[in-house]
Amino acid sequence: DTAVSQTPKYLVTQMGNDKSIKCEQNLGHDTMYWYKQDSKKFLKIMFSYNNKELIINETVPNRFSPKSPDKAHLNLHINSLELGDSAVYFCASSQDRDRGRGYGYTFGSGTRLTVV
Amino acid sequence: SQQGEEDPQALSIQEGENATMNCSYKTSINNLQWYRQNSGRGLVHLILIRSNEREKHSGRLRVTLDTSKKSSSLLITASRAADTASYFCATDGMGSQGNLIFGKGTKLSVKP
Numbered sequence: 555d556t557a558v559s560q561t562p563k564y565l566v567t568q569m570g571n572d573k574s575i576k577c578e579q580n581l582g583h584d585t586m587y588w589y590k591q592d593s594k595k596f597l598k599i600m601f602s603y604n605n606k607e608l609i610i611n612e613t614v615p616n617r618f619s620p621k622s623p624d625k626a627h628l629n630l631h632i633n634s635l636e637l638g639d640s641a642v643y644f645c646a647s648s649q650d651r652d653r654g655r656g657y658g659y660t661f662g663s664g665t666r667l668t669v670v
Numbered sequence: 671s672q673q674g675e676e677d678p679q680a681l682s683i684q685e686g687e688n689a690t691m692n693c694s695y696k697t698s699i700n701n702l703q704w705y706r707q708n709s710g711r712g713l714v715h716l717i718l719i720r721s722n723e724r725e726k727h728s729g730r731l732r733v734t735l736d737t738s739k740k741s742s743s744l745l746i747t748a749s750r751a752a753d754t755a756s757y758f759c760a761t762d763g764m765g766s767q768g769n770l771i772f773g774k775g776t777k778l779s780v781k782p
Binding site: 558587594595596597599609644646659661662663664 | 714771
């Protein structure tokens with residue numbers, strides 16, 4: 555009964571490859587997010603998405619693309635992986651982003667991506 | 671741009687002592703939240719304080735918010751070894767389109 559689950563937990567891949575990280579939430583939340591945590595533990599928003607709107611952080615390279623087949627899933631696709639993409643990627647979800655603004659996020663346990 | 675900045679970056683205390691972590695931010699907010707991250711794990715939501723609130727309690731946690739100084743503090747009373755983790759403040763800013771912006775975190779070590 556995991557609330558936000560990400561797979562895989564670890565991903566080691568070579569430069570230039572294309573990879574995907576999957577995320578699913580069973581909380582019935584309206585909005586899902588992807589965050590990147592670098593080696594200094596700094597968390598940076600990459601995307602947020604609900605059934606109305608995708609908001610992309612303008613600093614995220616267009617090699618990264620979110621794909622949401624339905625409200626409970628937000629997958630992250632990364633093309634042409636680079637060494638600098640190595641980080642821990644966290645998926646999260648929350649109740650309606652626009653209304654209330656009083657809800658905490660529920661995070662997945664993270665995917666540690668290592669590009670070699 | 672980064673919103674929250676925690677202070678100190680690292681804090682080491684003995685079990686039973688209180689731990690205080692501070693957070694400063696730059697722009698107007700709707701609410702401020704604190705999260706805990708154990709090593710190798712995801713973040714866990716601890717407490718949320720709205721911009722019109724000044725203090726909030728949850729168990730051994732006490733959060734204050736001073737919007738005039740754009741700062742918040744998290745106090746953990748009677749700390750336990752299990753409180754060892756990184757603590758992050760996150761702001762839901764008025765210009766952030768509803769996305770939480772996280773600070774760099776305070777690494778708390780509680781020694782038994």
